[in-house]
Amino acid sequence: MNWIMKEKEDGEMYNYFSKLNKIIGDERRYENLVMMLLALFIGIITGATAIAFNKLVDIFRYIFFESSFLKFNTFVKLRLFFTPIIGGSIIGIINKLFLDKKDEGFGVARVFQELKHINKFLMKPRLVFIKITQTIITLGSGLSAGRQGPIIHLGGAIGSVIGYKFNFTKRKLRILIGCGVAGSIAGVFNAPIAASLFVLEILMNKECLEYFAPIVISSITSVIITRILIGDTAFLEIKGHFGLVNYKELIFYIILGILLGIVGVFYMKSIDYVKENIRKIKVSSVFYPIIGAFGVAIIGYFLPQIFDIEYGTINKIVEGNFGLRLLILLFLGKIFATALTIGSGGVGGVFVPGIYIGAAFGGIFGIILNNLIPFAIFNINTYSLVGMGTMFSAFANAPITATIILLELTDNYTIILPILLSCAVSSVTTQLIAQRTIYNVTIEDIYDKEA
Numbered sequence: 001m002n003w004i005m006k007e008k009e010d011g012e013m014y015n016y017f018s019k020l021n022k023i024i025g026d027e028r029r030y031e032n033l034v035m036m037l038l039a040l041f042i043g044i045i046t047g048a049t050a051i052a053f054n055k056l057v058d059i060f061r062y063i064f065f066e067s068s069f070l071k072f073n074t075f076v077k078l079r080l081f082f083t084p085i086i087g088g089s090i091i092g093i094i095n096k097l098f099l100d101k102k103d104e105g106f107g108v109a110r111v112f113q114e115l116k117h118i119n120k121f122l123m124k125p126r127l128v129f130i131k132i133t134q135t136i137i138t139l140g141s142g143l144s145a146g147r148q149g150p151i152i153h154l155g156g157a158i159g160s161v162i163g164y165k166f167n168f169t170k171r172k173l174r175i176l177i178g179c180g181v182a183g184s185i186a187g188v189f190n191a192p193i194a195a196s197l198f199v200l201e202i203l204m205n206k207e208c209l210e211y212f213a214p215i216v217i218s219s220i221t222s223v224i225i226t227r228i229l230i231g232d233t234a235f236l237e238i239k240g241h242f243g244l245v246n247y248k249e250l251i252f253y254i255i256l257g258i259l260l261g262i263v264g265v266f267y268m269k270s271i272d273y274v275k276e277n278i279r280k281i282k283v284s285s286v287f288y289p290i291i292g293a294f295g296v297a298i299i300g301y302f303l304p305q306i307f308d309i310e311y312g313t314i315n316k317i318v319e320g321n322f323g324l325r326l327l328i329l330l331f332l333g334k335i336f337a338t339a340l341t342i343g344s345g346g347v348g349g350v351f352v353p354g355i356y357i358g359a360a361f362g363g364i365f366g367i368i369l370n371n372l373i374p375f376a377i378f379n380i381n382t383y384s385l386v387g388m389g390t391m392f393s394a395f396a397n398a399p400i401t402a403t404i405i406l407l408e409l410t411d412n413y414t415i416i417l418p419i420l421l422s423c424a425v426s427s428v429t430t431q432l433i434a435q436r437t438i439y440n441v442t443i444e445d446i447y448d449k450e451a
Contacts, residue, residue, distance in 0.1 A: 039214035042179045043221025050187025060140025081301045087141020088293025096286040111156040128157040134347035142307040144337035145348020155184025179218035187222040194405030195219045242382040257422040261429025264394025274343025292344025296337045303333045317359045318384040331360035355388040362387020393423035394430045395438040
């Protein structure tokens with residue numbers, strides 16, 4: 001009797017989805033309206049999900065890194081040393097018990113794969129849940145990664161699940177995945193314009209402006225939800241004065257763009273090098289994240305600022321609280337810590353570590369200019385701030401998104417000319433050298449034009 005009822009319920013549900021899909025698929029007059037409503041729904045879901053994700057990361061960071069950890073005594077420094085190793089161990093165990101080699105893709109790269117092979121359903125809920133759990137452990141235990149990659153994966157998965165559930169066409173699936181990604185980024189970073197541009201410029205390869213309206217709706221809805229629930233604050237609250245002495249100073253931002261383009265290539269190569277070589281170590285794969293975490297722990301023991309608790313270090317760099325020697329150490333330490341984390345199997349994004357590296361390098365460049373020709377620059381801090389967006393543009397090949405996201409993250413619009421110029425130059429420099437982005441996708445392979 002139970003199986004008869006179940007078969008009846010399944011049949012009714014099938015008929016419901018079939019009728020809804022017929023309305024959406026066959027009636028053009030309803031199509032745009034329904035897609036807008038779905039974008040609104042996805043924006044609500046991703047906004048709430050972004051809040052939950054951030055809160056869980058904050059809870060884990062508090063457990064591992066409450067304020068007393070930052071006092072420089074032997075006991076606290078030992079705890080700082082072992083915490084990343086514990087996190088790496090948990091990640092390694094999860095990899096061994098719950099994941100296969102085919103499950104390695106994550107973040108932006110996985111979304112790219114889903115968009116290219118649109119019928120594969122690569123972002124299944126179980127796998128996304130495991131990866132997000134690993135991300136929270138990675139970030140909470142002080143390993144060097146960011147929030148953007150995981151939240152992009154999660155948002156894309158939300159959009160794809162809805163799209164596959166309704167058996168949508170490939171074009172509509174791409175729209176919904178884009179809506180999910182935009183909503184998630186906007187919710188986490190409180191940056192609706194940059195989130196929309198990220199999807200259009202990077203994921204959609206600058207060719208799909210027909211997707212603009214639903215993606216923007218999802219992005220704005222997500223931000224409204226997060227602002228209502230947790231308030232309206234800039235993701236990075238940076239104090240200070242920024243600007244230009246005169247237009248002649250722009251030449252230094254061209255140089256900064258070239259240098260950070262080269263740094264962007266080094267950043268990508270460092271992660272690739274660890275990925276390729278750590279597997280040559282003849283141990284069980286469960287130990288790879290532990291090996292990477294051990295390296296991060298050593299760096300963090302001597303340079304605890306690379307843990308970047310609550311993004312405080314980025315703010316301090318831009319506000320000019322560190323000298324040249326420490327900035328050089330932070331710049332190199334963060335590159336190697338991120339390469340060890342991501343390359344060894346830690347789960348997280350490359351955006352926040354990237355802007356950290358850009359801020360440090362911008363500060364180094366600004367200090368050198370200030371020592372040589374102090375009358376020719378506005379101040380050192382502006383170079384750190386511009387360096388953040390310039391670095392992202394370099395490794396993501398996204399100068400427009402990098403410009404807007406920096407302006408939205410910092411809520412500071414006084415540096416629009418240097419950031420536009422520097423981002424454009426860094427993007428061109430990286431593509432001339434590497435012809436790829438950090439997401440391990442060549443420019444030609446980014447987008448598949450299937451209908």
